[in-house]
Amino acid sequence: MKNGRTFIKRVVLDYWPYWVGGVLLGILNTLLACFDKPWGITGNIAQWGLAVCRAAGGQPETWFYVWDEPLKLNFAELLFSRGTVINLGVIMGVMLAAVLAAEFRVKKVKSARQLALGIAGGLLMGYGARLALGCNIGGLVNGIASQSLHGWVFGLFLILGAWAGSMFMKYLVSKNGN
Amino acid sequence: MAEIKLDMLGEVCPVPLLTAQKFIGEMKSGDTLSVETDYNRTVRNIIKWCDDMGYDFNIEDKDDGVWLVTIEKK
Numbered sequence: 393m394k395n396g397r398t399f400i401k402r403v404v405l406d407y408w409p410y411w412v413g414g415v416l417l418g419i420l421n422t423l424l425a426c427f428d429k430p431w432g433i434t435g436n437i438a439q440w441g442l443a444v445c446r447a448a449g450g451q452p453e454t455w456f457y458v459w460d461e462p463l464k465l466n467f468a469e470l471l472f473s474r475g476t477v478i479n480l481g482v483i484m485g486v487m488l489a490a491v492l493a494a495e496f497r498v499k500k501v502k503s504a505r506q507l508a509l510g511i512a513g514g515l516l517m518g519y520g521a522r523l524a525l526g527c528n529i530g531g532l533v534n535g536i537a538s539q540s541l542h543g544w545v546f547g548l549f550l551i552l553g554a555w556a557g558s559m560f561m562k563y564l565v566s567k568n569g570n
Numbered sequence: 571m572a573e574i575k576l577d578m579l580g581e582v583c584p585v586p587l588l589t590a591q592k593f594i595g596e597m598k599s600g601d602t603l604s605v606e607t608d609y610n611r612t613v614r615n616i617i618k619w620c621d622d623m624g625y626d627f628n629i630e631d632k633d634d635g636v637w638l639v640t641i642e643k644k
Contacts, residue, residue, distance in 0.1 A: 495635035499608060502580045558584065565588040 421534070428474065430538065432530030433482070434521040436475025439464050458525060572601040579608050579636070586612040587619060590641065594625075597643050605639045606632070613637050 421431050442452040446465045453463055464470045490496040501507050521527040524546065526535070532550060535543020574593055578586040586607050594603055607613060613629060616639050620627040623644075630638040 490635070493610075495610060497608065497633070497635045499580050506580060561584060562588060565585060565592060 421537070425534075425537075430530065430534035431478070432475070432526060432534070433479060434518065434527045435461065435530065436470075436473065436479055437518065438522050439470055439473070439475065443467055443470055572597065573604070574601070575604045575606070577606050578612065579606060581607070581612075582609050583611050583615060587615050590616060591619070594641065594643055599643055601643050603641045603643070605641070606636065607639065608636045610635070610637075613639060616641070 424431050442463065443465045445452050447467070453465065464473055470476060487496065517527075521531070524531055526532075526546070528546075528550060531546045532543055535546055537543070574597065576586070576589060576593065578589065581589075586605055586609065590603060590605050597603065605612075605616065617627065617629075619625075620641055625644055626642045628640045630640070632638050
């Protein structure tokens with residue numbers, strides 16, 4: 393049972409504790425809010441969706457959809473926009489962390505069921521985040537940080553959603569084995 | 571001494587832990603359950619669960635980012 397203890401040491405003691413990550417994220421987000429505006433993720437992804445829609449012949453600029461920054465419907469402009477750069481930075485940072493920890497690997501899709509569940513989950517999360525005009529970063533964390541009531545309301549329903557999702561997951565596991 | 575192996579590659583929390591709990595509930599004392607996972611958070615919460623339940627466990631690094639956790643039911 394020695395290997396197990398070594399793993400605990402490596403993961404729990406040698407990995408950064410959550411609070412260190414939290415404090416660092418808080419400092420970086422404060423800098424971003426002071427010099428630019430608070431961190432958000434899904435607004436940029438929606439801009440990409442609208443740009444694709446426009447390229448396919450749609451007219452998203454005529455839609456009724458609340459928006460807090462100028463629409464960027466040109467791919468070149470969008471690629472070098474603040475949101476895209478920050479989102480690509482997040483992805484590269486996560487990859488770098490995985491490589492440094494020697495945990496990077498390309499995961500295989502195991503079954504059509506896993507793929508379908510993943511796509512359905514992604515669509516629900518993305519659609520929900522844009523209806524709420526923000527994900528847990530832009531909506532919850534920065535909502536609360538800016539002393540707005542909406543952050544707390546967002547948090548309450550996030551907890552309810554996570555609870556419902558966990559119940560659904562438990563039901564799936566008890567029914568299928570995994 | 572029955573041995574059960576669970577292939578949990580590609581599954582994220584909490585599915586591997588819930589599945590392990592489901593299988594261990596049907597096992598006898600002394601049986602072992604192996605869980606192969608590529609999600610490091612899964613290894614952490616299985617360790618915590620084993621500590622809570624008093625089960626012995628062993629962890630083997632199988633590949634970059636792949637672990638085999640073997641649990642012995644008491």
